[in-house]
Amino acid sequence: MVRLQRLTGAHDAPVLVKLERSNPGGSIKDRPAWHIVRQAEEDGRLGPGGTIIESSSGNFGISLAMIGAARGYRVIIIVDPKTTATNLAMLRTFGAEVIVVDEQDDTGSYHKTRIALANKLHREIEGSFRPDQCFNPLNARAHYRGTAVELVDQAGPELAAVVLTVSTGGQLGGVSRYLREHAPQVHVVGVDAIGSTIFGGTSGPYLIPGVGLGWTPINLDDLARLDSVYKVADEDAFLGCRVLARHEGILVGGSTGAALCVALRLARHYGPDHCVALVAADSGERYLQTIYDDGWLTSHGLSVTTSTVELHRRVDRLRPYSNHPVDTANYRPELAAELGSPNGRCATAAGRPRW
Numbered sequence: 001m002v003r004l005q006r007l008t009g010a011h012d013a014p015v016l017v018k019l020e021r022s023n024p025g026g027s028i029k030d031r032p033a034w035h036i037v038r039q040a041e042e043d044g045r046l047g048p049g050g051t052i053i054e055s056s057s058g059n060f061g062i063s064l065a066m067i068g069a070a071r072g073y074r075v076i077i078i079v080d081p082k083t084t085a086t087n088l089a090m091l092r093t094f095g096a097e098v099i100v101v102d103e104q105d106d107t108g109s110y111h112k113t114r115i116a117l118a119n120k121l122h123r124e125i126e127g128s129f130r131p132d133q134c135f136n137p138l139n140a141r142a143h144y145r146g147t148a149v150e151l152v153d154q155a156g157p158e159l160a161a162v163v164l165t166v167s168t169g170g171q172l173g174g175v176s177r178y179l180r181e182h183a184p185q186v187h188v189v190g191v192d193a194i195g196s197t198i199f200g201g202t203s204g205p206y207l208i209p210g211v212g213l214g215w216t217p218i219n220l221d222d223l224a225r226l227d228s229v230y231k232v233a234d235e236d237a238f239l240g241c242r243v244l245a246r247h248e249g250i251l252v253g254g255s256t257g258a259a260l261c262v263a264l265r266l267a268r269h270y271g272p273d274h275c276v277a278l279v280a281a282d283s284g285e286r287y288l289q290t291i292y293d294d295g296w297l298t299s300h301g302l303s304v305t306t307s308t309v310e311l312h313r314r315v316d317r318l319r320p321y322s323n324h325p326v327d328t329a330n331y332r333p334e335l336a337a338e339l340g341s342p343n344g345r346c347a348t349a350a351g352r353p354r355w
């Protein structure tokens, strides 16, 4: 956990950044990957000669590829055209087989196409195991048992708010459950991409890596545990992480830039006697050829500025998308079965694990 030195003022709450890039696979996804694989080994669903099959745009796949290499499993990862060359190289370096889908689903993303193919391969390949990060509640449990406990412990009693980005809902689902049970005074704030419909709204294209989905994931099983949700634009997220690199010396991914914008907004609200924590999901080294590359930004029509004044101007303009996320829930309970997910039963309360 690192405290920002230069982006907050004397009247702001200190902002603490939990650097998940320090995990061995370089991102927060090591936590659910290891938790889910270990549980499968214990249950006998994954064993010698086994194959791990997963849909992932990068980080979860890299964690599984690393764990698979260490434990002797074949690993097949289904990615899409948004997956960066760096992530593809990392997957292959750990020995994973990579399949790139190119068919967009009805929400304009590749999530459903990737998941359906992963489930099809799982049915065809004997001895295979599907971690199934989007529909497996053990994803959230890994954060409930690990990330959340560390966060509260490391941030200390001044902790007023926690800011987390969301895609599969593992982080936000697990951490929000833990906070409601153990530190109910702490505000839980979710950060999504403009264009994602995890919390309803209009779907559209977005570039922030690792964030967003076309429905409310079951790992976020109770939206009443969230106090507010923000939706952040690509340009603001990328400005945020570029400013972090340039003015704080912290190199992290684009989702952290989005979380930073929201954390700075909240820091003004809470003042110096409290602190605001955000989770930085991965490392910026994965994005040197994209969001840290001026040519890439320009080719997407995005600003290349790293001005702190500009960042603060945009932070000033940020408003919550919702203070009652329950009202805009976008659950699709039929989806797990429709896509052939082995965790279809988890979409119902009866199918969920012990916490």
Ligand SMILES: Cc1ncc(COP(=O)(O)O)c(C=O)c1O
Residues within 6 Å of the ligand: 059, 060, 165, 166, 167, 168, 169, 170, 171, 172, 209, 210, 211, 253, 255, 256, 281, 282
């Ligand atoms: C870089 C990054 N940030 C944020 C997230 C969102 O985390 P979760 O899937 O736990 O909601 C992910 C997930 O893939 C990610 O890779």
